[in-house]
Amino acid sequence: MFPAIEIRQVHKRFGNVQALRGVDLSIQQGEFFALLGPNGAGKSTLINILAGLALADSGYLKVLGHDVRANYREARRSIGVVPQELVYDAFFTVREMLQFQSGYFNLRDNSAWIDELLESLGLADKADVYVRSLSGGMKRRVLVAQALVHKPPVIVLDEPTAGVDVELRQSLWAFIRRLNREGHTIVLTTHYLEEAETLCSRIAMLKQGEIVALDTTANLLNRYAAIQVSIRLNPPRLPESLQPLLCGQDGEVFRFSLKHHAELEDVLRTLRMEEIRVVELDVSKPDLEDVFLRLVRS
Amino acid sequence: MTGLWTLFYKEILRFWKVSLQTILSPVVTTLLYLLIFSHVLEEHVLVYPGVNYTAFLIPGLVMMAMLQNAFANSSSSLIQAKMNGSIVFILLPPLAYWEFFTAYVAASVARGLVVGLGVGLAGLWFAAVPLVHPLWMLAFALLGSAMLGAMGIISSLWAESYDQMSAVQNFIIVPLTFLSGVFYSTASLSPLWRGVSRFNPFFYLIDGFRYGFFGASDVSPLFGLSIVATCFLALSLTTLLLLKSGYKLRK
Ligand SMILES: Nc1ncnc2c1ncn2[C@@H]1O[C@H](COP(=O)(O)OP(=O)(O)OP(=O)(O)O)[C@@H](O)[C@H]1O
Ligand SMILES: [Mg+2]
Numbered sequence: 001m002f003p004a005i006e007i008r009q010v011h012k013r014f015g016n017v018q019a020l021r022g023v024d025l026s027i028q029q030g031e032f033f034a035l036l037g038p039n040g041a042g043k044s045t046l047i048n049i050l051a052g053l054a055l056a057d058s059g060y061l062k063v064l065g066h067d068v069r070a071n072y073r074e075a076r077r078s079i080g081v082v083p084q085e086l087v088y089d090a091f092f093t094v095r096e097m098l099q100f101q102s103g104y105f106n107l108r109d110n111s112a113w114i115d116e117l118l119e120s121l122g123l124a125d126k127a128d129v130y131v132r133s134l135s136g137g138m139k140r141r142v143l144v145a146q147a148l149v150h151k152p153p154v155i156v157l158d159e160p161t162a163g164v165d166v167e168l169r170q171s172l173w174a175f176i177r178r179l180n181r182e183g184h185t186i187v188l189t190t191h192y193l194e195e196a197e198t199l200c201s202r203i204a205m206l207k208q209g210e211i212v213a214l215d216t217t218a219n220l221l222n223r224y225a226a227i228q229v230s231i232r233l234n235p236p237r238l239p240e241s242l243q244p245l246l247c248g249q250d251g252e253v254f255r256f257s258l259k260h261h262a263e264l265e266d267v268l269r270t271l272r273m274e275e276i277r278v279v280e281l282d283v284s285k286p287d288l289e290d291v292f293l294r295l296v297r298s
Numbered sequence: 299m300t301g302l303w304t305l306f307y308k309e310i311l312r313f314w315k316v317s318l319q320t321i322l323s324p325v326v327t328t329l330l331y332l333l334i335f336s337h338v339l340e341e342h343v344l345v346y347p348g349v350n351y352t353a354f355l356i357p358g359l360v361m362m363a364m365l366q367n368a369f370a371n372s373s374s375s376l377i378q379a380k381m382n383g384s385i386v387f388i389l390l391p392p393l394a395y396w397e398f399f400t401a402y403v404a405a406s407v408a409r410g411l412v413v414g415l416g417v418g419l420a421g422l423w424f425a426a427v428p429l430v431h432p433l434w435m436l437a438f439a440l441l442g443s444a445m446l447g448a449m450g451i452i453s454s455l456w457a458e459s460y461d462q463m464s465a466v467q468n469f470i471i472v473p474l475t476f477l478s479g480v481f482y483s484t485a486s487l488s489p490l491w492r493g494v495s496r497f498n499p500f501f502y503l504i505d506g507f508r509y510g511f512f513g514a515s516d517v518s519p520l521f522g523l524s525i526v527a528t529c530f531l532a533l534s535l536t537t538l539l540l541l542k543s544g545y546k547l548r549k
Contacts, residue, residue: 014549053389054549073392081390087383091312097387103304104391146387 002065004185010059037206080152309405368410372450406447435510
């Protein structure tokens with residue numbers, strides 16, 4: 001079985017900006033994958049090269065085994081891309097755009113699927129409206145629908161939820177999840193890290209054109225994220241041996257930053273031995289934001 | 299084939315939806331030329347024997363309108379799509395570069411023919427024009443519109459702004475059409491300017507097109523056709539190579 005996406009040693013330079021420096025990445029079929037990174041990291045550049053909108057300086061990319069240059073027709077049939085920029089054609093209505101897009105993919109009669117897309121994306125009542133007169137969030141939904149007209153096995157969404165309201169964000173993700181369950185591979189970029197954390201099983205972090213981390217979401221959280229623990233102590237004093245773990249104090253509440261949950265047990269044992277009582281305890285889950293910030297700052 | 303057909307259909311729909319601007323307005327402008335020039339020059343310009351100036355002018359104006367509108371069609375569609383980013387909708391699907399080329403050129407030809415037909419029919423109201431060799435007329439009409447459709451693609455690929463695009467239109471296309479013998483027979487020019495005219499490919503388009511109507515021309519229609527066909531092939535080849543390489547389209 002071919003990987004959904006295979007990227008080898010891809011370099012890309014724009015003038016004197018080195019946008020990608022030797023990116024290697026394999027994404028298996030059926031994965032729900034996040035490509036994260038700060039502004040300007042090269043996420044969109046990588047996606048554009050994958051979609052054939054830009055050309056790599058060196059290296060190669062394959063979609064379901066089809067090289068994006070040599071077998072561009074098969075590669076493009078296999079992938080659906082939601083571009084980051086809110087673009088639209090001022091001359092046509094939502095339905096016309098979807099019909100054209102179907103035609104470009106050699107689909108003659110696609111109206112059943114088009115209707116389903118319109119319904120699922122909350123666009124049914126906008127079908128015959130000119131795209132130019134829709135609101136920003138609505139235009140974004142049209143872009144999503146356009147990317148899905150040919151039921152691509154690999155779906156790439158470049159910040160699909162930027163400027164989209166909460167309700168649609170949830171219904172959009174429910175829809176994308178359904179597609180993933182039905183076997184579509186999903187790759188997304190987003191700056192809402194909690195989205196990536198709840199949806200994606202694997203994450204790549206891109207920084208200045210390089211992949212700086214690539215692992216399952218769970219492993220990344222374990223490896224990089226600190227567990228924040230707040231404990232109210234009576235008496236409010238901290239044994240010497242726990243000082244290095246302390247990262248803040250509010251009166252009787254001591255805040256610790258721990259690497260593993262196992263460390264919490266050591267803290268509690270030390271306190272018990274020193275006969276300091278734990279009055280209140282609060283453990284916050286590690287989140288992707290910590291991982292992100294640590295990787296970006298390092 | 300569906301992909302090519304869809305792109306062609308979309309391009310037709312694009313100009314049809316704004317036909318006031320893309321069809322009616324060039325027809326009216328061209329008729330104004332006809333009105334003014336035929337009025338001013340009717341008595342002064344000598345053309346073919348037995349052909350009055352207004353009748354002579356009509357095929358020239360029809361061809362000029364066809365050429366300018368064929369160029370405007372592909373160039374404005376592509377420069378707009380490039381500028382507002384909607385070009386991605388045709389770059390993402392598996393359309394081959396030759397399908398891209400064929401669809402845009404065919405739509406340009408369609409626009410050229412519709413505008414040309416409009417000017418021609420309206421022109422009949424001003425003067426009766428014979429149609430001696432309809433196939434010659436058609437051959438030059440098709441080749442001319444297709445040539446300008448291809449030129450429209452090339453210039454809109456090259457242009458990085460609306461400003462550059464209108465520079466091509468105003469400094470290359472308009473002068474070449476105006477100086478191609480629309481308003482006069484090059485036989486009436488001095489030998490020097492007649493010689494210079496022969497380097498303008500648009501001259502052969504107008505001259506050959508006119509031959510279709512009157513059966514008379516400044517150069518042999520077969521010679522004209524071979525020049526025009528060669529130009530069309532060269533332009534097509536250039537366009538296809540540019541599209542294949544992704545020139546200024548795929549960064
Ligand atoms: N067409 C272009 N011309 C010149 N430079 C470009 C072009 N496209 C991207 N870049 C540069 O390449 C780098 C990577 O940009 P890219 O858009 O891929 O970042 P990104 O990770 O998608 O960022 P964001 O989160 O803001 O979308 C940036 O420095 C950007 O300025
Ligand atoms: Mg981006």
